[in-house]
Amino acid sequence: MPSSVQRKRIRKTPEARRAEIVETAARVALTEGLECVTLRRIAEELAVRPGLISHYFPSAEDLVAEAFSVAATGELDALLPADRPHGSPTQYLARYFALSGGEAYDDISRLWINARHLSRYRPVLRDRVAEQELASDDRLSDLIREGVERGEFRTDDPRAAAIQILVVVDGLGAHANTDRSDRPEAVTRMAVTTAERELGLRYGALTEVRLPAELVAPTGQAGPTDPAESTDPADSTGPAQLAEPTEPTNSA
Template sequence: MTSRPLRERPARSRKPPEERRAEIVRTAARIALAQGLELVTLRRVADELGVRPSLIGHYFPASDDLVAEAFAYAATRERDSLLPREEAGLPPVDRLALFVVRLTDGEYVDLSRLWLNARHLSRFKEPLSRAVDAQEAGTRGALVELIEEGGLKTAGGALRAALHILIAVDGMGTYANTAGQGDDALSAGPDLGDLVIETAEIHLGLAPGTLRERARAHAVEPRDVD
């Protein structure tokens, strides 16, 4: 009686540690943006990647560290898309215009929700708290640098102007979960993104309409305001 030849199992490709770790963080960030940081667990990420939770745990023994890195990854990509390196040669005022107008065009709603989510959870998760602080400092520093390079006449200095802009952006973000819902005065009132742009122009010492005009010059259009 002849025995059947053994069927060879296909060899499972093992990704280099750096590549696997980056894949885990990207997947966790995608889950965070879509469903919230609370859903970033070792098991959930493992299910998304089709691997065992122990593999995720090998790279992130503490799930809080994965949550923090997922947020940092998403926030860093946000800043890079708002202030891309290929635009580094543009005048500082143009870069500021592109930053503000892009943030108010409605494409960053998921990231606004993520920031709200991260700030709330950071009260209870020390790694996330450090990540939020670092990302805030990175964006704040980039704005201050642009304001100083542009020689803009701000009333209280570059840092004060940057904080006013970022506080206005955060204020707009607080409505990310309710925008367009209900029949209250806010739903029918002024466009929140338009108010952010106006706030930026006031504190940067720019004439009304300057930021929109500079952004349009680079084919970036703000949303139409009804």
């Protein structure tokens, strides 16, 4: 009996296989970093041979870019849903900041740092990063615009307000890989403060919001518990080698 290795081939439709490759790549990207999205690593996750990944993604760079896009899109939808049937703009914005402060947000911050750095060397990824930044701007701009229309927010330029908020969120998230324990309260609160200022809200308006039950549970994500198959975060040593600027010389 083949105890350890799986001998039997499992043949899937190209669509299904491709989907599971992308899904796995996105998960690895989010939890362990884009450098860990390698042909071997993803193949191992799916118990297939690396050549198969190559078959679906002839250029590994495309898989990395796709992994980022999928992961970032999923996170954006979880943090700032496009459809907001369960509350007011103020409530959804308050929810966004509440989630942004949590530790779960560190993975997303790390992913963005990762992608922004890696896009220095990888043009395909760079385009995706720009695309996702635009999507974030749009999503938040829409929320703000709706809030203005409803009379909850006040600003002349919803987009400028949105970008300013996101710049602060980025600035705070930049330290996701470092220690942030001794930050003054004013700093921890910067994103909220910026939003309150730019949207004409009083201090505390976004932190004292009471959220309806539907907005408390994280959306899109799997349930609160995922019993089995939790990858051990401790032993993920990251990319084995520095690796990765495969040819940084031809920066073109």
